[in-house]
Amino acid sequence: MKYVKHLRCTLCQKTFNPNHVSYTCPNCGIEGILEVEFDYSALKNVINTKALINSHDFSMWRYSPLLCIESTQNLSSMLKIGWTPLYRANRLNKSIGINELYIKDESANPSGSTKDRASGIAVIKALEQNASIIACSSTGNAASSLACHASRMGLKTVIFIPKRAPIGKVTQMSLYGATLVSVDGDYKSAYQLSKKAIEQHGWYNRNAAINPYLVEGKKTVALELAEQLNFSLTDWIVVSVGDGCTIAGLYKGFYDLFHLGLIKKIPHLLGVQSEGCAPFYQAYINDEPLQEALEDTIADSIAVGIPRNPIKAMNAVKNSHGSWIAISDILILNAMHTLGSSEGLFAEPAGAASLAGLQEALAKGIIKPDESATIIMTGNGLKDPKNAEKTMPPLKTIKDDLNSLNEYLNQKGVI
Ligand SMILES: *Cc1c(COP(=O)(O)O)cnc(C)c1O
Numbered sequence: 031m032k033y034v035k036h037l038r039c040t041l042c043q044k045t046f047n048p049n050h051v052s053y054t055c056p057n058c059g060i061e062g063i064l065e066v067e068f069d070y071s072a073l074k075n076v077i078n079t080k081a082l083i084n085s086h087d088f089s090m091w092r093y094s095p096l097l098c099i100e101s102t103q104n105l106s107s108m109l110k111i112g113w114t115p116l117y118r119a120n121r122l123n124k125s126i127g128i129n130e131l132y133i134k135d136e137s138a139n140p141s142g143s144t145k146d147r148a149s150g151i152a153v154i155k156a157l158e159q160n161a162s163i164i165a166c167s168s169t170g171n172a173a174s175s176l177a178c179h180a181s182r183m184g185l186k187t188v189i190f191i192p193k194r195a196p197i198g199k200v201t202q203m204s205l206y207g208a209t210l211v212s213v214d215g216d217y218k219s220a221y222q223l224s225k226k227a228i229e230q231h232g233w234y235n236r237n238a239a240i241n242p243y244l245v246e247g248k249k250t251v252a253l254e255l256a257e258q259l260n261f262s263l264t265d266w267i268v269v270s271v272g273d274g275c276t277i278a279g280l281y282k283g284f285y286d287l288f289h290l291g292l293i294k295k296i297p298h299l300l301g302v303q304s305e306g307c308a309p310f311y312q313a314y315i316n317d318e319p320l321q322e323a324l325e326d327t328i329a330d331s332i333a334v335g336i337p338r339n340p341i342k343a344m345n346a347v348k349n350s351h352g353s354w355i356a357i358s359d360i361l362i363l364n365a366m367h368t369l370g371s372s373e374g375l376f377a378e379p380a381g382a383a384s385l386a387g388l389q390e391a392l393a394k395g396i397i398k399p400d401e402s403a404t405i406i407m408t409g410n411g412l413k414d415p416k417n418a419e420k421t422m423p424p425l426k427t428i429k430d431d432l433n434s435l436n437e438y439l440n441q442k443g444v445i
């Protein structure tokens with residue numbers, strides 16, 4: 031916390047000392063989401079190209095001065111979060127018609143999604159405060175991630191999930207030893223119940239939108255991208271959006287780098303939503319305030335009818351001169367198949383939505399063929415095998431003789 035100047039309310043703009051507030055703005059209440067503001071001139075002494083080149087820590091904690099933690103004491107016991115691979119596409123860029131394309135593989139995090147970056151912070155903060163229970167509501171990944179890292183650090187978790195959460199994610203949580211509360215309702219209901227329970231029992235709150243330190247964890251994706259591309263970022267960064275914390279984190283990371291003098295401009299952010307649940311996209315297209323949406327999409331991680339971090343997410347797109355897009359579930363399934371069959375990467379629906387969004391943005395002329403883009407593959411396909419199965423043609427079983435085999439291979443165009 032050494033380099034934190036203060037917390038600023040995104041609604042009333044008042045600033046607060048971090049020691050005097052717990053989560054949101056005392057004046058504005060739950061809507062008053064706080065932004066962390068840093069002392070960049072002091073930070074320049076510890077976060078600069080030389081310090082980064084000399085760092086041996088290949089995890090998100092290589093940026094710990096830029097994260098809001100009190101001490102680095104517990105970091106070495108954590109599972110390794112971050113410094114996920116960045117791949118340059120060799121074929122996919124050509125087939126979708128863009129000059130240069132990179133894929134940030136967040137499925138390589140310990141619990142298989144980008145949520146680990148926020149959970150890492152939550153666990154460290156809970157330990158700092160001697161809390162023994164951390165709670166959150168989640169469409170699936172935030173919870174499986176929290177359960178994972180809490181287990182490693184000896185903390186208990188209480189987790190609120192909607193009835194529809196995919197079985198792969200629920201299995202993860204259970205296996206990591208979480209207390210599961212499956213709420214008879216959607217994500218909105220799970221969120222509301224978790225909020226009441228957290229207030230009543232005083233647990234540490236890992237609801238990413240209202241806990242300003244968690245978006246700071248998510249910004250490490252942006253910091254890594256910059257380093258992995260030698261501080262020369264692609265024109266566009268494409269990411270799927272539910273609550274809005276991930277896109278807000280990306281923007282914050284680029285904002286920090288800009289103010290530290292490490293990058294010359296902030297790349298454009300493209301926020302991708304699913305047509306079945308697109309409150310940000312609708313608000314943007316119709317130029318109206320955000321309205322509650324149904325949660326009807328296979329991309330469960332971004333099926334968020336009432337986004338909890340609207341101001342930061344909308345500012346991220348606006349301030350980066352980016353855009354919003356919505357795509358159908360069919361395009362998401364196609365993108366899953368494309369990522370797998372052309373780059374060897376297996377994404378869950380919300381993880382492949384970024385590719386589908388990029389393709390749609392190219393089709394609409396929002397992104398031009400001579401530009402460059404990075405897609406964030408936010409989650410692992412193994413978390414949701416039921417939806418992945420939908421990308422598969424029916425599997426034909428053949429007789430166990432060579433004639434049948436050759437006939438089959440011939441049909442498939444292999445021979
Ligand atoms: C959480 C999540 C997102 C979206 O992040 P938000 O902060 O909710 O906008 C996208 N993809 C995956 C796989 C996620 O788990």
Ligand SMILES: [Zn+2]
Pocket residue numbers: 039040041042043044055056057058059062
């Ligand atoms: Zn306020």
